[in-house]
Amino acid sequence: MLMLDKALKGSRRYWMWLLCLFCIIAAGLCFYLRQLDQGLGITGLGRDVSWGLYIAQFTFFVGVAASAVMVVLPYYLHREKQFARITILGEFLAIASVIMCILFIFVDLGQPARVLNIILYPSPRSLMFWDMLSLSGYLLLNAIIAFVTLRVEREEAAAPRWIKPLAILSIPWAISIHTVTAFLYSGLAGRSFWLTAILAPRFLASAFSSGPALLILLCLALRKLSAYDVGKDAIRKLAIIMTYAMAINVFFVLVEVFTVFYAAIPEHTMHFEYLYLLGGGHNLAPWMWVSAVFAVAALVILFTPAWRRTQLPLACILVFISLWLEKGLGLIVGGFEPSPLGAIAHYAPTLPEWTIVAGIWAVGAFLITVFYKIVLSVREEVDS
Amino acid sequence: MKITRKDFLRLSGLSLLAAGCKPAVRSANQPASGTGAAPTQLTRWGMVIDLRKCREKDGCNACVHACNAAHNVPQIANRAHEVKWLWTEPYATVFPSAQTGYAPQTVTETMVPLLCNHCADPPCTRVCPTQATWKRDDGIVMMDWHRCIGCRYCVAACPYGSRSFNFEDPRPSIASINPDFPTRTKGVVEKCNFCEERLTRGLKPACVDACPQHVFAFGNLADPDSEPRQLLRDRFAVQREPELGTGPSVFYLV
Numbered sequence: 022m023l024m025l026d027k028a029l030k031g032s033r034r035y036w037m038w039l040l041c042l043f044c045i046i047a048a049g050l051c052f053y054l055r056q057l058d059q060g061l062g063i064t065g066l067g068r069d070v071s072w073g074l075y076i077a078q079f080t081f082f083v084g085v086a087a088s089a090v091m092v093v094l095p096y097y098l099h100r101e102k103q104f105a106r107i108t109i110l111g112e113f114l115a116i117a118s119v120i121m122c123i124l125f126i127f128v129d130l131g132q133p134a135r136v137l138n139i140i141l142y143p144s145p146r147s148l149m150f151w152d153m154l155s156l157s158g159y160l161l162l163n164a165i166i167a168f169v170t171l172r173v174e175r176e177e178a179a180a181p182r183w184i185k186p187l188a189i190l191s192i193p194w195a196i197s198i199h200t201v202t203a204f205l206y207s208g209l210a211g212r213s214f215w216l217t218a219i220l221a222p223r224f225l226a227s228a229f230s231s232g233p234a235l236l237i238l239l240c241l242a243l244r245k246l247s248a249y250d251v252g253k254d255a256i257r258k259l260a261i262i263m264t265y266a267m268a269i270n271v272f273f274v275l276v277e278v279f280t281v282f283y284a285a286i287p288e289h290t291m292h293f294e295y296l297y298l299l300g301g302g303h304n305l306a307p308w309m310w311v312s313a314v315f316a317v318a319a320l321v322i323l324f325t326p327a328w329r330r331t332q333l334p335l336a337c338i339l340v341f342i343s344l345w346l347e348k349g350l351g352l353i354v355g356g357f358e359p360s361p362l363g364a365i366a367h368y369a370p371t372l373p374e375w376t377i378v379a380g381i382w383a384v385g386a387f388l389i390t391v392f393y394k395i396v397l398s399v400r401e402e403v404d405s
Numbered sequence: 406m407k408i409t410r411k412d413f414l415r416l417s418g419l420s421l422l423a424a425g426c427k428p429a430v431r432s433a434n435q436p437a438s439g440t441g442a443a444p445t446q447l448t449r450w451g452m453v454i455d456l457r458k459c460r461e462k463d464g465c466n467a468c469v470h471a472c473n474a475a476h477n478v479p480q481i482a483n484r485a486h487e488v489k490w491l492w493t494e495p496y497a498t499v500f501p502s503a504q505t506g507y508a509p510q511t512v513t514e515t516m517v518p519l520l521c522n523h524c525a526d527p528p529c530t531r532v533c534p535t536q537a538t539w540k541r542d543d544g545i546v547m548m549d550w551h552r553c554i555g556c557r558y559c560v561a562a563c564p565y566g567s568r569s570f571n572f573e574d575p576r577p578s579i580a581s582i583n584p585d586f587p588t589r590t591k592g593v594v595e596k597c598n599f600c601e602e603r604l605t606r607g608l609k610p611a612c613v614d615a616c617p618q619h620v621f622a623f624g625n626l627a628d629p630d631s632e633p634r635q636l637l638r639d640r641f642a643v644q645r646e647p648e649l650g651t652g653p654s655v656f657y658l659v
Contacts, residue, residue, distance in 0.1 A: 129557075139534045209528065209532070210649045
């Protein structure tokens with residue numbers, strides 16, 4: 022079913038790469054065992070900033086997972102044939118991302134051994150319950166769709182008829198995972214930074230540009246490293262989606278900035294001031310400006326006809342880094358600084374925290390490598 | 406009796422389904438807990454804190470020490486890892502929206518005792534994914550330290566900063582352990598329990614009894630003749646951030 026045999030035959034380069042990833046995973050695991058032993062005190066978290074890099078990374082990768090819909094929707098709903106070779110790559114990227122999300126939540130728990138309590142004592146009033154349902158459902162949907170379509174491709178048979186309804190179902194489901202994730206934050210009365218109805222739309226916009234940016238980079242890497250080409254048209258279309266999603270995201274952020282600063286309610290402005298005020302000694306501020314400058318630079322490149330095609334990889338890297346800083350770091354930490362009592366904790370992730378995060382990234386890269394290896398081998402076999 | 410593979414699979418599938426449905430059925434049978442204090446509620450524990458009396462002996466902290474000793478609250482040097490049930494903050498920090506800017510420093514810098522507000526509609530219990538924290542019929546917001554998975558969603562949801570997470574093992578940081586009250590482990594959230602363990606024995610909370618100034622008035626808010634209700638009738642009182650709709654059960658006389 023999983024066709025894992027395909028992942029066991031590879032070049033020396035393939036095995037070296039997997040070995041590198043394995044080492045990073047092992048390093049992350051070592052630090053995680055230490056965290057398990059000593060508690061979350063070995064991270065930079067504290068009573069004021071009680072969620073940090075782990076939860077921020079979780080939020081960012083829910084977006085990457087949801088962004089698979091940007092290839093699934095045109096392919097299954099609009100029959101865009103250009104996406105024929107890229108759709109399955111998007112689905113496997115979603116699978117790897119959801120697994121990363123689950124790991125990020127898991128390493129953030131103080132008592133991970135009790136994680137099944139979420140199922141033993143289901144609490145529909147908690148958004149975390151719905152997040153668990155939507156994420157696991159999305160993982161299941163994508164796993165079924167991706168592996169079954171690949172399987173029938175290998176057997177050169179027609180896809181079973183129930184695959185298309187499942188793929189169509191995965192479209193609203195993708196929207197739901199990121200909406201519910203935004204609701205985790207935007208439903209908290211005491212956290213004015215997140216208490217805004219634009220949070221879910223903003224999450225979706227940033228997801229639909231950061232995800233395609235990563236997918237384009239992965240496709241370009243595949244073209245360099247193997248003979249597999251998803252096609253110019255697919256990349257071009259995906260780049261357009263990324264461009265407009267990025268523009269909408271920047272617009273949403275500016276809308277938020279206007280509301281916050283024109284109304285000038287201290288409770289709302291203080292978080293933005295914490296994040297963006299340079300010279301205040303807040304260690305995140307320079308990074309938030311890097312994010313803002315990269316966003317503008319990416320948009321300039323993507324909207325300039327002469328650069329759009331030649332500088333696409335650079336633009337994708339800028340989009341990805343910009344949104345990673347904004348959402349994978351600032352958005353969560355900014356909600357806690359300053360605290361409801363006005364305290365600033367100066368949260369900075371520690372070495373163990375970074376290593377655990379790198380380990381989970383390596384798990385994601387490992388899964389992507391294996392999945393894409395299987396896809397490429399099956400398609401090579403069919404083509405020959 | 407012979408059982409085919411198909412039968413076996415069908416049976417195990419059905420059993421799994423039945424087991425899976427059990428919690429849903431159970432929760433459907435439980436009556437939904439209403440939001441807010443129902444007028445017919447018999448008991449709603451509450452507290453009135455007289456800041457004028459407290460100011461007369463500013464910084465005595467007898468209440469804080471009594472609470473820490475009674476509940477095995479660890480004394481952790483690292484500010485970020487502190488565990489606090491009852492503690493004090495300056496008046497201006499606690500009531501930022503009640504500042505005129507012209508009050509004398511003696512008022513704005515006075516230390517104010519803080520604790521869990523035992524809200525009528527607590528945001529923390531709403532977000533908990535395992536029902537490890539819940540509101541009792543008498544209004545006390547409880548914590549089950551054996552069920553808590555340490556996700557800290559309640560910490561993010563509490564607008565008052567009243568919840569503490571054990572970032573490290575608290576036991577080495579407890580000066581002398583009170584054997585009558587459990588200690589906690591690393592990785593769980595804890596907070597003030599309104600001395601629920603003393604109330605069952607007919608006692609008042611430890612902070613109330615420890616205060617030399619009789620700053621704390623504790624009693625049943627549902628009873629019009631209770632001490633807190635009499636104080637609230639006679640004097641002007643404030644709550645922390647009542648505009649959030651949480652309905653705190655702790656009141657401050659300013």
